[in-house]
Amino acid sequence: MKKFLLSASALFILILLVCGCAAMAASAEEYYTIGMAYFELGKYEEAEKWLIRAMQSDRTMTASQYNLGRLAYERQRYYEAAELFEEILKKDPDNVLALRAAAYTRIKTGDIGIAQRHYSRLLELVPESADDGYNHALVLYAMERYDEAEQVLEKYRYSLHDNRDLLLLYARIQSAQNKVEAIDTFSAWLVEGSNPKVRYEYALALEYHELYARALEEYRKAISEVTSSTVDIKRSDIRFSLARVLLIADSENTEGITEMQNAVEEGFSDTSAIEKLIENGKITAANRNRLRNIASDMRRAEENVSETNP
Numbered sequence: 001m002k003k004f005l006l007s008a009s010a011l012f013i014l015i016l017l018v019c020g021c022a023a024m025a026a027s028a029e030e031y032y033t034i035g036m037a038y039f040e041l042g043k044y045e046e047a048e049k050w051l052i053r054a055m056q057s058d059r060t061m062t063a064s065q066y067n068l069g070r071l072a073y074e075r076q077r078y079y080e081a082a083e084l085f086e087e088i089l090k091k092d093p094d095n096v097l098a099l100r101a102a103a104y105t106r107i108k109t110g111d112i113g114i115a116q117r118h119y120s121r122l123l124e125l126v127p128e129s130a131d132d133g134y135n136h137a138l139v140l141y142a143m144e145r146y147d148e149a150e151q152v153l154e155k156y157r158y159s160l161h162d163n164r165d166l167l168l169l170y171a172r173i174q175s176a177q178n179k180v181e182a183i184d185t186f187s188a189w190l191v192e193g194s195n196p197k198v199r200y201e202y203a204l205a206l207e208y209h210e211l212y213a214r215a216l217e218e219y220r221k222a223i224s225e226v227t228s229s230t231v232d233i234k235r236s237d238i239r240f241s242l243a244r245v246l247l248i249a250d251s252e253n254t255e256g257i258t259e260m261q262n263a264v265e266e267g268f269s270d271t272s273a274i275e276k277l278i279e280n281g282k283i284t285a286a287n288r289n290r291l292r293n294i295a296s297d298m299r300r301a302e303e304n305v306s307e308t309n310p
Helices: 008-019 028-041 044-054 061-074 078-091 096-109 112-125 130-142 146-154 164-176 181-191 196-208 212-225 235-249 255-265 271-278 285-308
Strands: none
Touching: 028 044, 028 061, 044 061, 061 078, 061 096, 078 096, 096 112, 096 130, 112 130, 130 146, 130 164, 146 164, 164 181, 164 196, 181 196, 196 212, 196 235, 212 235, 235 255, 235 271, 255 285, 271 285
8 A cells, every 4th residue: 555655744734733722822933833844845825925024033033034025035025035034133233144145135126235235244254155146246246346255365375176057157257357377267166077168168268368279169069069958159159259269360361251150140139249340450451342342231231120010
């Protein structure tokens, strides 16, 4: 005969219902326990009812408020969740759990400045937390405060090679500042795995520092790694960058124009990027004319589409 097993939370609720305890729930602690049992089962509406009851008592107010915030977050009610976490911080500014939750939730609401302040305080309280350091640096990176973001990650250098997310963010922060060190950091990340978007960023760093032969190699690898499921980088964009390097580094070679045409055929449509490339002094006069023709053809194609779909 097949056995039917109840989870601990479901069993707890069943016992309470059978005993009639849930109906009279003699204490806030019982309300809280029932609410958390429903939370564990994914029954969020029931969990919310019991946790609101539990919040009326000083003994369970903070824990209930924190878990109501978690409930709101799970239901994608991010502003509500953030307000619940920050209500706790008004009474207890050093509550690490509430700080961490409020900071992460504020990223979801798009309030990056508030998130940064929460993470800054959090790292004053728990400076050894690499995960919180990563999130703080990520927020600073989003705010384009690259030097500060790098300073935060410098505190966790011992974790860089054990945490790929940390290492990649470090590479991107260095690259945003055009630091040559980004090349080695991207290379270290790619040793343990591959990703066309990251390889493309690596190639851009190589190109910026005029390491053209290596940049060409990495652009070609990135193109080969793009698949139908790749969503964060387009093959046409990589091919444009490949063409750009070929035109700059080996101006007498016709391969650059061929790659540019391939990029356009595959969907590259940024005429302003081509016009900017035309202005580069390293491009030969003949190739500038060819690029102008390509840009003109792209504009005509855009105009035809506009006329067809007014």
